[in-house]
Amino acid sequence: MTVRVRIAPSPTGLLHVGNVRSALFNWLFARHHGGTFVLRIDDTDIERSEAKYEDDIKTGLAWLGLNWDEGVDAGGPHGTYRQSDRFNRYRQVAEQLVAGGHAYYDERTPEELDELRARAQREGKHPNVYIRRPAADATSGVVRFSVPQDAAVEFVDLVRDEMRFGQEVIDDFVILRSNGVPTYHLASTVDDVDYEITHVIRGEDLLPSTPKHILLTRAMEAEPAVYAHLPLLFGPDGKKLSKRHGDTSLKAYRRGGYLPEAMFNYLSLLGWSYDSETTIFSVEQAIERFDLAGVSKNPAVFDVDKLQWMNGEYVRAIEAADFTGRARPLIEAELGRPPTDDEWDTFVSVSTLIQERVKLMSEVGEMSRFLFVDEVSFDEPSWSKVMKGDAKVALAAALRRLSEVGDWTPASIEAGLRLVLDDTELNPRKGWQPLRVAVTGSQVSPPLFESMAAIGRAKTIARLQRALKRLERE
RNA sequence: GGCCCUGUCGUCCAGCGGUCUAGGACGCUGGCCUUUCAAGCCGGUAACGCGGGUUCGAAUCCCGUCGGGGCUGCCA
Numbered sequence: 001m002t003v004r005v006r007i008a009p010s011p012t013g014l015l016h017v018g019n020v021r022s023a024l025f026n027w028l029f030a031r032h033h034g035g036t037f038v039l040r041i042d043d044t045d046i047e048r049s050e051a052k053y054e055d056d057i058k059t060g061l062a063w064l065g066l067n068w069d070e071g072v073d074a075g076g077p078h079g080t081y082r083q084s085d086r087f088n089r090y091r092q093v094a095e096q097l098v099a100g101g102h103a104y105y106d107e108r109t110p111e112e113l114d115e116l117r118a119r120a121q122r123e124g125k126h127p128n129v130y131i132r133r134p135a136a137d138a139t140s141g142v143v144r145f146s147v148p149q150d151a152a153v154e155f156v157d158l159v160r161d162e163m164r165f166g167q168e169v170i171d172d173f174v175i176l177r178s179n180g181v182p183t184y185h186l187a188s189t190v191d192d193v194d195y196e197i198t199h200v201i202r203g204e205d206l207l208p209s210t211p212k213h214i215l216l217t218r219a220m221e222a223e224p225a226v227y228a229h230l231p232l233l234f235g236p237d238g239k240k241l242s243k244r245h246g247d248t249s250l251k252a253y254r255r256g257g258y259l260p261e262a263m264f265n266y267l268s269l270l271g272w273s274y275d276s277e278t279t280i281f282s283v284e285q286a287i288e289r290f291d292l293a294g295v296s297k298n299p300a301v302f303d304v305d306k307l308q309w310m311n312g313e314y315v316r317a318i319e320a321a322d323f324t325g326r327a328r329p330l331i332e333a334e335l336g337r338p339p340t341d342d343e344w345d346t347f348v349s350v351s352t353l354i355q356e357r358v359k360l361m362s363e364v365g366e367m368s369r370f371l372f373v374d375e376v377s378f379d380e381p382s383w384s385k386v387m388k389g390d391a392k393v394a395l396a397a398a399l400r401r402l403s404e405v406g407d408w409t410p411a412s413i414e415a416g417l418r419l420v421l422d423d424t425e426l427n428p429r430k431g432w433q434p435l436r437v438a439v440t441g442s443q444v445s446p447p448l449f450e451s452m453a454a455i456g457r458a459k460t461i462a463r464l465q466r467a468l469k470r471l472e473r474e
Numbered sequence: 475g476g477c478c479c480u481g482u483c484g485u486c487c488a489g490c491g492g493u494c495u496a497g498g499a500c501g502c503u504g505g506c507c508u509u510u511c512a513a514g515c516c517g518g519u520a521a522c523g524c525g526g527g528u529u530c531g532a533a534u535c536c537c538g539u540c541g542g543g544g545c546u547g548c549c550a
Contacts, residue, residue: 273487
C-alpha cells in the first residue's frame with residue numbers, strides 16, 4: 001500500500017507553527033515511506049477563509065522545503081483540492097447518509113439544544129448525550145450524523161496505541177449546516193476517503209473528533225485511515241501556543257531572520273528525536289530515521305531561545321558565498337537601494353566576520369551599517385562607557401600612528417595600533433575600545449583592524465577625528 | 475461538570491525491568507582563549523510529581539492520587 005498523507009490547513013489566519021510542525025511530520029512520514037504528500041485547503045468556514053491566507057500557507061510550506069506532490073497548485077486527480085469547490089459532493093454524501101438512515105435533519109432551535117445540554121450537565125453526564133434523533137422526522141434544518149449506539153469506537157493510534165470512546169460520549173454532530181455548507185467533520189472525512197488518504201497525522205486537539213470521523217467513514221462504507229495524533233505545541237506558560245506568547249506565525253520567523261534549515265531542524269525536534277545524542281541533522285537524515293512510533297506523547301514547549309541558538313549554528317555552517325547571497329537582500333534593505341559594487345565589495349570583505357557573529361539573518365543589516373554610512377551615529381551607552389579616562393590619549397595616538405601606516409591592510413593597521421599601546425602604555429581594552437566606538441559607533445562590532453580596513457583609510461581617520469573633537473567638547 | 479490525552483533537569487529529547495551514583499541539547503553559571511562581541515574549549519547547576527503494589531530488582535509494569543493539557547459549536 002502506498003502511503004498517502006495530507007495536511008489540510010484552514011485559510012483563516014497566518015500559518016501557525018503548530019500546523020507547520022504537523023505538516024513537517026506528515027511530510028517526513030511521506031518521504032520516509034516514499035509516499036505522497038497532499039496539500040488540501042479546508043475552507044469550509046466561508047466566513048473567515050481568505051485567499052491571502054492560502055497564499056501564506058503555500059509560501060510558508062515552500063520556504064521550509066515541504067513540497068507537496070499533489071494538491072492545491074500542484075494538481076492531481078481530485079480537482080482543485082479546495083473544499084469550497086466540492087460543496088456539492090459533500091451535500092450528496094449527506095443526502096446519501098440521510099437516505100441510508102445514518103443521518104437526519106434536525107430543526108431544533110439553539111435554545112432547545114441548550115436545554116438538553118443543561119439537563120445532561122445537571123445529571124453529570126456527557127453534555128451531548130441527549131442530543132439524539134428526535135421521534136418526529138424533520139425535513140429541513142441542519143443534518144446531524146446519527147451515532148450508532150450499539151458499540152464503542154475503538155482504533156489504534158500510531159502515537160498513543162489503543163483508543164476507545166464509548167458511544168454515549170460521541171454526540172450526533174452536525175455534518176451539514178442549515179445553509180447547506182458542510183462542516184469540517186463531513187468535508188474532511190469525505191476528502192480523506194475520496195483522496196484515499198492512508199494515514200491521518202494531526203494534532204492531539206482533534207483526538208476527540210476521531211471517533212466521529214471513523215463512524216462517518218464506516219457509514220460511507222469505506223475503510224478508515226490509520227490515525228496518529230501528535231502532541232500539541234505549548235507556549236512558555238504551558239498553554240496551547242497562541243498569539244499571547246509572541247510570534248506564532250511561520251511568517252514572523254521567516255521575516256525575523258531565521259533560516260528554513262534551522263526552522264526545519266528545530267521543529268522536527270518538538271516531539272521527536274533523531275537519536276539520544278544528535279541535535280543538528282540534515283533533512284535527509286531526518287527522512288531516513290523518521291518514525292511515528294518514536295513520536296512523544298507529551299506536549300512540547302516552543303523554545304525560542306533554542307531555536308535562536310540553532311539558527312546561529314546554521315548561519316555559521318553555510319558556505320561564505322551562500323551567506324553573502326542570502327545577506328544581499330538585507331543589505332539592500334539597510335541601504336534602501338541595491339549596493340554599489342564598491343559597497344558590496346566592502347561588505348564581502350568582512351562578511352565572514354559578520355557571519356560568525358549573527359544568530360539571525362535580520363541582524364546583518366544593523367551589524368553592517370557602519371560600513372556604509374558617512375558618519376556613524378554613536379551608540380550612547382557605548383560612548384559613555386568607553387569614551388572616558390585615557391580615551392582622548394588613545395584616539396590622538398591612533399591618529400598619529402595610523403597616518404604612518406603604508407598599505408591599508410588589517411595586518412599593517414594592527415602593527416600601527418600595537419604601537420599605540422606602546423606609546424600610551426594602555427592595555428588593549430583601554431587603548432582600543434575607544435577606537436572601536438569611534439569607527440563603528442558601538443563597543444560591539446566585527447574585529448577592529450578588519451573593520452578599519454573595510455571602510456578605508458579616509459573614513460577611519462575622519463571618524464577618529466570626529467570622535468576626538470566631540471570628546472574635547474565634552 | 476463530562477470524555478479523552480499526559481506527567482524524566484526551567485525547556486526539548488534519550489531511557490522502553492538490572493549496564494541509571496539517570497544521558498544529550500538549549501538556558502543559566504564558573505573558568506580558559508581573546509582587540510569588543512560572538513564563536514570555540516573545559517567545568518558546574520538542575521529531573522524520574524506523590525502513595526501503594528508486582529518483582530530478587532522499577533524512571534521503566536499495575537492501581538490510586540495529585541498536577542498539566544485538549545475537547546465538549548450550525549470553528550477547524
